[in-house]
Amino acid sequence: MHTFDFYNPVGIHFGENSISKLTHELEKFGPNVLLTYGGGSIKRNGIYQAVLDSLKAARKNVFELSGIMANPRTEKVYEGIRMCRDHAIDFILAVGGGSVIDCSKFIAVGAKLDGDFWETLLIKQESMGEALPLGVVLTLAATGSEMNATCVITHWQKHLKLAYEHDLLYPKFSILDPIYTYSVSKSQMVFGCVDILSHIFEVYFSAPDTSNVSDDIAEALMKNVMENLAVALNNPRDYTARSNIMWASSMALNGLLGLGKEQDWMGHQIEHALSAFYDVPHGAGLAVVHPVYLKYICQKVPKKFVRYAQHIWHLDRSGKTEEAIALESVEKTRAYFKSIGAPITLQEVGIPAEAINEMAATVHPFPTSYAHLTQEDVKHILQQCLE
Amino acid sequence: MHTFDFYNPVGIHFGENSISKLTHELEKFGPNVLLTYGGGSIKRNGIYQAVLDSLKAARKNVFELSGIMANPRTEKVYEGIRMCRDHAIDFILAVGGGSVIDCSKFIAVGAKLDGDFWETLLIKQESMGEALPLGVVLTLAATGSEMNATCVITHWQKHLKLAYEHDLLYPKFSILDPIYTYSVSKSQMVFGCVDILSHIFEVYFSAPDTSNVSDDIAEALMKNVMENLAVALNNPRDYTARSNIMWASSMALNGLLGLGKEQDWMGHQIEHALSAFYDVPHGAGLAVVHPVYLKYICQKVPKKFVRYAQHIWHLDRSGKTEEAIALESVEKTRAYFKSIGAPITLQEVGIPAEAINEMAATVHPFPTSYAHLTQEDVKHILQQCLE
Numbered sequence: 001m002h003t004f005d006f007y008n009p010v011g012i013h014f015g016e017n018s019i020s021k022l023t024h025e026l027e028k029f030g031p032n033v034l035l036t037y038g039g040g041s042i043k044r045n046g047i048y049q050a051v052l053d054s055l056k057a058a059r060k061n062v063f064e065l066s067g068i069m070a071n072p073r074t075e076k077v078y079e080g081i082r083m084c085r086d087h088a089i090d091f092i093l094a095v096g097g098g099s100v101i102d103c104s105k106f107i108a109v110g111a112k113l114d115g116d117f118w119e120t121l122l123i124k125q126e127s128m129g130e131a132l133p134l135g136v137v138l139t140l141a142a143t144g145s146e147m148n149a150t151c152v153i154t155h156w157q158k159h160l161k162l163a164y165e166h167d168l169l170y171p172k173f174s175i176l177d178p179i180y181t182y183s184v185s186k187s188q189m190v191f192g193c194v195d196i197l198s199h200i201f202e203v204y205f206s207a208p209d210t211s212n213v214s215d216d217i218a219e220a221l222m223k224n225v226m227e228n229l230a231v232a233l234n235n236p237r238d239y240t241a242r243s244n245i246m247w248a249s250s251m252a253l254n255g256l257l258g259l260g261k262e263q264d265w266m267g268h269q270i271e272h273a274l275s276a277f278y279d280v281p282h283g284a285g286l287a288v289v290h291p292v293y294l295k296y297i298c299q300k301v302p303k304k305f306v307r308y309a310q311h312i313w314h315l316d317r318s319g320k321t322e323e324a325i326a327l328e329s330v331e332k333t334r335a336y337f338k339s340i341g342a343p344i345t346l347q348e349v350g351i352p353a354e355a356i357n358e359m360a361a362t363v364h365p366f367p368t369s370y371a372h373l374t375q376e377d378v379k380h381i382l383q384q385c386l387e
Numbered sequence: 388m389h390t391f392d393f394y395n396p397v398g399i400h401f402g403e404n405s406i407s408k409l410t411h412e413l414e415k416f417g418p419n420v421l422l423t424y425g426g427g428s429i430k431r432n433g434i435y436q437a438v439l440d441s442l443k444a445a446r447k448n449v450f451e452l453s454g455i456m457a458n459p460r461t462e463k464v465y466e467g468i469r470m471c472r473d474h475a476i477d478f479i480l481a482v483g484g485g486s487v488i489d490c491s492k493f494i495a496v497g498a499k500l501d502g503d504f505w506e507t508l509l510i511k512q513e514s515m516g517e518a519l520p521l522g523v524v525l526t527l528a529a530t531g532s533e534m535n536a537t538c539v540i541t542h543w544q545k546h547l548k549l550a551y552e553h554d555l556l557y558p559k560f561s562i563l564d565p566i567y568t569y570s571v572s573k574s575q576m577v578f579g580c581v582d583i584l585s586h587i588f589e590v591y592f593s594a595p596d597t598s599n600v601s602d603d604i605a606e607a608l609m610k611n612v613m614e615n616l617a618v619a620l621n622n623p624r625d626y627t628a629r630s631n632i633m634w635a636s637s638m639a640l641n642g643l644l645g646l647g648k649e650q651d652w653m654g655h656q657i658e659h660a661l662s663a664f665y666d667v668p669h670g671a672g673l674a675v676v677h678p679v680y681l682k683y684i685c686q687k688v689p690k691k692f693v694r695y696a697q698h699i700w701h702l703d704r705s706g707k708t709e710e711a712i713a714l715e716s717v718e719k720t721r722a723y724f725k726s727i728g729a730p731i732t733l734q735e736v737g738i739p740a741e742a743i744n745e746m747a748a749t750v751h752p753f754p755t756s757y758a759h760l761t762q763e764d765v766k767h768i769l770q771q772c773l774e
């Protein structure tokens with residue numbers, strides 16, 4: 001087990017009607033609140049009104065930034081930063097899924113930054129000194145952003161989707177009501193679960209492969225998500241299933257699963273190119289890329305895949321080589337994604353073969369990647385996503 | 388899954404030489420430090436000197452409270468409170484296992500309290516307003532106190548061992564170096580692992596029994612601890628095994644495992660009577676009490692035990708009733724504790740049959756206990772611990 005540091009101070013309020021905790025949480029912060037959200041769905045399902053009621057009870061001055069899109073873009077961050085400065089915002093309340101939360105995190109730091117946030121944080125990778133405090137009302141189980149200090153943003157003109165992390169970006173609180181996820185579409189739920197599973201794969205399939213609590217917990221989460229997605233696909237209003245998916249989503253990316261591990265993150269790195277060029281939903285892109293990526297590397301590092309085959313897919317090892325059983329396990333994974341209605345080829349998400357070289361050129365493999373990937377490998381992986 | 392709130396801001400530094408982070412952590416606090424520890428073992432194994440070096444590098448004025456015993460007693464808390472007041476202590480650094488940490492937590496709150504800590508917090512159960520900040524250098528994997536806000540103290544004259552919990556008692560940081568646990572005795576390691584497993588049982592065997600991420604993680608931790616204890620018993624200096632036991636210990640009681648569950652804690656409640664009357668090591672008392680307690684209740688709530696039997700002990704269910712397989716699973720548990728060298732009867736820990744009534748009278752079952760235990764049940768359970 002590798003040496004690690006861990007710190008996660010996010011306060012979680014989980015369960016039906018946990019919105020009742022919002023007013024009390026808001027009272028800890030200043031009067032001017034920037035309320036951020038996406039399209040109009042929260043107005044249709046009543047979440048918007050419940051949030052406004054809490055803001056009113058806490059006597060806040062509310063300014064709204066709406067229309068935050070999936071794969072949020074730098075323009076929206078600049079818009080939010082301007083609002084924070086114009087209205088002397090004290091606190092940001094993000095109501096939505098990972099896109100709204102991530103965009104809001106960049107606004108929280110950008111508003112306190114002298115320079116341009118993209119240049120300073122993402123290109124020069126300079127450190128930040130402060131950020132506006134931020135809270136979350138979650139409406140979609142997928143990214144885990146409600147319980148971590150990471151955020152991802154897309155620069156559409158440059159076709160770059162880059163991530164940033166800083167302890168100051170942990171939400172002060174996150175409100176997780178499983179009922180708030182009832183109204184998301186089937187495909188959003190499926191993409192969300194693919195994202196959760198992908199987060200688990202990123203840390204599970206990484207060095208070292210000696211006994212590690214984190215790997216055991218990773219397997220527990222994988223099984224839980226698959227079991228509960230099956231229930232929720234059948235009945236989207238199953239509270240227990242939605243609760244498990246929602247909490248598993250936070251647990252998958254609150255930092256715990258990667259402890260003691262190098263972590264891989266190549267599935268996400270490659271997918272970010274798909275989103276940055278073709279605005280593919282993140283979970284859909286992962287469903288295409290991640291199983292193919294795992295298939296590509298499983299012959300180089302088969303041992304962990306043998307464990308995965310046995311613990312997750314209960315495959316019989318007898319008479320098979322490590323390589324054969326490893327391959328079988330990743331084929332099972334891809335077939336599983338197909339079975340839950342996720343796309344599994346580039347064609348299905350509208351990306352032509354000609355785009356591969358340009359996309360691959362923007363992906364820079366980490367030196368710690370599990371199978372020591374090169375940029376040439378990335379191209380081959382994307383080519384195999386055509387099949 | 389039940390509604391829950393979760394918050395755990397403890398900063399963890401884990402791994403070999405994580406003591407190198409201590410000076411930096413100490414610099415965040417005031418100059419006067421109370422260094423608390425147990426017997427002389429940390430002086431023999433070099434931990435004491437490493438801690439003193441860090442304190443010196445951080446230019447602290449160090450005052451020492453040593454001799455904190457297993458099952459720490461109120462007298463030691465009063466001694467620490469006096470020292471905090473006499474020397475205007477700014478920060479408490481606890482170096483040891485759960486006993487040292489728990490005693491230090493009570494000192495941290497007691498030093499800031501106008502009234503008597505025992506009367507105010509444990510008898511009248513009044514709330515506290517502030518506490519001295521506290522940090523931990525852990526030397527024993529067992530109680531999880533390094534990553535939670537709970538502490539337990541014994542009033543020896545009254546034969547009461549009571550628990551207290553408050554968010555202000557989360558350690559500001561905890562330093563977890565698995566090598567620091569190499570020198571603990573075999574029995575301490577075994578008792579520590581029994582304590583870890585017992586913490587997991589307390590939340591796993593509790594309502595509700597519908598699908599819950601927490602239960603899946605609980606099983607992952609149980610398997611990890613048993614697997615790694617077997618390795619560590621064979622080679623106490625196996626870094627990977629010691630790492631897993633140490634981190635599993637923190638994970639078992641940092642609050643995550645109980646989320647969405649009612650939690651039971653009757654195994655611990657009953658054991659506290661053994662410690663409070665006979666100063667039995669906590670883990671030894673749990674090895675005696677917990678399997679017998681589970682055996683007592685498994686016929687009333689067999690369903691979860693069937694799952695436990697299959698997932699943990701891989702028992703074959705075919706042709707057996709739920710009750711039969713449940714019983715088999717708890718017999719396996721008791722046999723396991725015996726196999727690792729833990730005591731499994733009251734006689735083995737020096738408690739006579741005549742003590743049972745007096746001990747049972749101090750145990751007040753929680754209304755949420757898994758099988759709705761009564762005080763009469765407690766007596767029967769203790770009687771069955773004689774066999």
